[in-house]
Amino acid sequence: MVIRSTQTVYSVFFLIFAFLNAAGLLIMLHAEFLAFILLIVYVGAVAVLFLFVVMMLGETQTKTPLSRRYACAVGGVCLFLLTALGIMVVRWKTSSEALIFGFSPTVDMKNTEALGNLLYTHYLIPFQGVGLILLIAMIGAIVLTLRHRRKPLQLLSNEPMRLVDLRSSSMKEEAR
Template identity: 50%
Template sequence: MITMLDLCFYMFGLTLIGSVVTVFLARNTVYSVFALIVAFFNSAGIFLLLGAEFLAFVLLIVYVGAVAILFLFVVMMIGADEPLKKKDLFKNVRGFILAAGVMVTEIIVFVTGKFTLPSATIMGDGDSQISNTHAIGEVLYTKYFLPFQLVGILLLIAMIGAIVLTLRNRTGVKRQKAKDQLQRKPSDTLELKDVPIGQGVKTK
């Protein structure tokens, strides 16, 4: 018996894995970014299945709206796409073995271990009267106030760092100098003269 939850999980999960694979194998980096956006959408679906509605929408806003678009801008700025060549794919065998080892260990732990997993449905816990967003809001500004502020400061530092890193003064570009314009006085540029009749003004 396949329930709606199962169907949604397999749909989101398989699309998520497929799009992540596409991120790494796409020939053009722009396609990688689009596949990354698809992956973010599907993981938002997974979050919804887990009952974390607030996080799902934060994920959409932050990842799709900010991070992926940032990636897209950088891809378009740099514009260099080096397609993955077949002979490079197996150059780094040690990395493959490490990743495969982690994977196999996890599967062994899951399959053979004492780690029993409840197979009951996950959607819809009965006892909560308040919504997920309400619950997060109640603890985020009270119990987790300090870490929340620290993350804010971290984001501020990251923003300042990104601006400082990428700022440059280009030479040879004509630009408006507002400070100089505002500090101009009439006495700097204007000279009043009495003009004698019949003689005119001598210019310097």
């Protein structure tokens, strides 16, 4: 329904519905932390952002949502990938040692607690490293978009300029 709907707002709502379903699935898998993170991040932040954008753009009703051939192509590719994945999963062979490592929270430990426990002990270094990566991303975003006061002028002086005689054009306007 997300891609079939002709109203963008409806599409977003259907997307939220899909996220809610995914969260439900995760809860059924006893992964309540991931489920709520999904709700908070995707429904709470991303989808609302989508909604804002859609509302800002105003009413954008697309007449033909997708051309049939295009839809068929995309569907075919997705079907192929899914089949491939299915075959992979069925015929997947793990090493005989792998079963030992199946991390699953024990009964007396909450999901969130288990995740926190792992992140701050076993995965301490990568966790901190990811923090540094986010910092780099932030520095990058600032460095690459920040415009100093003087920069625009410099930029202008490098670019080819066209002089427009304001007076004559305004006179023409008046003459009209």
